[in-house]
Amino acid sequence: MDQSFTIPKFRLPGFVAALGRKLPQWPHGLALVAGLNAALKMKLLPIDDLQALEGKRFRVSVHDTGGVADFSYRDGLFRPLFRVEGEPDLAFAAHLSAYLQLLSRQEDPDTLFFNRELEITGDTELGLLVKNLLDAVEWPKLPSLPKLPLPHR
Numbered sequence: 001m002d003q004s005f006t007i008p009k010f011r012l013p014g015f016v017a018a019l020g021r022k023l024p025q026w027p028h029g030l031a032l033v034a035g036l037n038a039a040l041k042m043k044l045l046p047i048d049d050l051q052a053l054e055g056k057r058f059r060v061s062v063h064d065t066g067g068v069a070d071f072s073y074r075d076g077l078f079r080p081l082f083r084v085e086g087e088p089d090l091a092f093a094a095h096l097s098a099y100l101q102l103l104s105r106q107e108d109p110d111t112l113f114f115n116r117e118l119e120i121t122g123d124t125e126l127g128l129l130v131k132n133l134l135d136a137v138e139w140p141k142l143p144s145l146p147k148l149p150l151p152h153r
Helices: 014-022 026-041 047-053 096-103 109-114 124-136
Strands: 057-062 067-074 077-080 090-094 118-122
Touching: 026 067, 026 077, 047 124, 090 096, 090 124, 096 109, 109 118, 109 124, 118 124
Parallel strands: 057 090
Antiparallel strands: 057 067, 067 077, 090 118
C-alpha cells in the first residue's frame, strides 16, 4: 500500500508575510541561487538551453512569507541581485504550498497557473522557455525512508 506524502494547499497566517516583508530579502536570493547553481553542477539543468537566459532578471515572490528572491543568469551561473531597479524580465508569485507542490511534482506549472495559484508576469516567451526547462529536469530519486511501525494505542 503506497502512502506517499501529499502537500496540502495551505496559507501561512497574515502576520508571517507582514513580518517577512520587513526583513532583508537578499538571503532568499542567495539561497535560491545556491540551489539553482547546485542543480547546474549536478547537470540537472540543460546547459545549452540556458543560453537564452543570459542577462535576464528574474523574481520569485512567496505571498504568504513575504519573501522575494531576485536573481539573474550571467556567464553560466545564476547570480543574486542585491539592488533591483525596475521590473524583472520574468516574475513568479505564489503561496508557499504551490511552490512546494511544484517542486515535488505534485502539480505542474500549467495547472497552478490556470487555477490562479501561480502568477507569471513579464516576457511570455521567456516564461514558456523557463517552464519547459523546469519540466525537463529529471530530479534524482531520493532513497525511501524506512517505514517505522506505528505505536499501538
